[in-house]
Amino acid sequence: MKSILRNDLYVISQLIHNNEKILDVGCGNGVLLDYLSKKKSADCRGIEIKQLGVNQCVKKGLSVIQGDANFDLEDYPNNAFSTVILSQTIQAMIYPDIVIKNLIRIGKRAIISFPNFAYWKVRKDFLFSGLMPKNKILPYDWYNTPNIHLCSIQDFKIFCRTNDINILRLICLNEKGIEMKNNFLSNLIAYQVLFCVSKKGK
């Protein structure tokens, strides 16, 4: 079963307990939700911006709404989900701060994954070529990229500190999407990162 999930999604799936209530924001073709509902008996919902994605989700029997995380999260009541997932999307949000606050309002916890912009290869490319960095998960040119709010592990930590957000887990992934040890060098050597956060006091 592991093989059908992208490595970073598999890492997320390992953080989900049985019978959880999940909202996947930007759930794409529903592969993670399908996995969670079958393997973890999770009660799953999704939001997806593309109609094709919604098609593929409803075909799997999933309940998915065509919507935009920038605007439609407001509609969900507080603590409606045990976990809200936002995978590889935060950097494309218009107001990431508002989205994150909504995620931890709607869910008891939120799992947020994104590419680490302080990864050493990104730094190296920018330093030596002087061009906007590109890689497998950041494949776009400066003028057509949807990724308008890139950040590093360090940036995100500071954001959490200043916004009263608890960091419950921090998982660093290498270029293969495999979990690596988290240490003081993470901001330099992690390719992708996965934060599990909650509102302070929850």
Added chain:
Amino acid sequence: MKVKKAYETLKLKDPVKLDSGKYINLCEIAYKTFGKLNKNKSNAILVCHALSGDQYCTGINPITNKKGWWNILIGPGKVIDTNIFFVICCNVLGGCMGSTGPSSINPKTQKPYGLMFPVITISDMVRVQEKLVSSLGIKKLFAVIGGSMGGMQVLEWATKFNKKINAAIPIATSYRHSAQNIAFHEIGRQAIMADLSWNKGNYYKNKTNPKGGLSVARMIAHITYLSETALQRKFGRNLQNSDFFSFNFDTDFQIESYLKHQGSSFVQRFDANSYLYITKAMDYFDLSVKKGGLPKVFKNTNVKFCFFTFTSDWLFPTSETKIIIKSLNSSNSMVSFVEVKTDKGHDAFLLDEPEFHATLRGFIEGQIIQQRI
């Protein structure tokens, strides 16, 4: 040779109590079925028609000799596959295609009801539909589907009889009729009632169906079913018969000719009083005034919802459906939703919209697996 009746009829023995407090005695419901009911009666889909629709949702409509109004969607191998499903479609209460309505004979007077017919609601329509479904021995419908007023009936089913349906598919609809929608209906009704041959609803004896008024009502309504872009694309300022203006009040523009055709073909098949009653039922529809408002109405429902809207539908805009979805989300319901990009306006739900059909097909396939049909 004996001519086979085009539809079947359920005759209700008990009087039907209406929302207004009045009763209809000897109520009849005209319906058609397509496909076969399976052994455990789990494959039935109820199709609800819109304002001017009827029970002939697929196949050939014997009145117009044209294809049924949802022929594109329902049939063998189609999105609603009659090789798999048992499709039920009935004429609404108050209609004029065989179900009891203002043109039916009032058992008390042995004359057509006319305005003696009690005012009905969407909820009343659904109440008799439920009796029809029960009479067929079906305990739980696989799905209820419908667009526009049909979608209102779907939502009513989902609140009134939520234990009796697995899935609800409301399309291009709303939880209530807006002020603008009521306004357009009222113009239509006024046009009918201003027609002298309407005669306060008493026109059956002399067979003077108020064609002028009903046709204007249909023309107005038809504009609300389209979009500005679609009208412009289809007709523009094109002239009907010549390259020159006629400088009189005959038909100059193609759009005029089109609307007149819509009006005149409609009066051939539709009863003016039915139009009054059914539009009124739509105007009265508002789920949000029920106790506790919209969020309470859907609380603890196990129904799987799949909503569809169309970007250019200004009669039932997406924003209305989003209000329902918000309520369903707050009550933890299982809801899916797609807004289909099209310039064809409200009528898009009846047309060949590949994206709409693809998502609907996906939803139904997903439900087939979940329900093990």
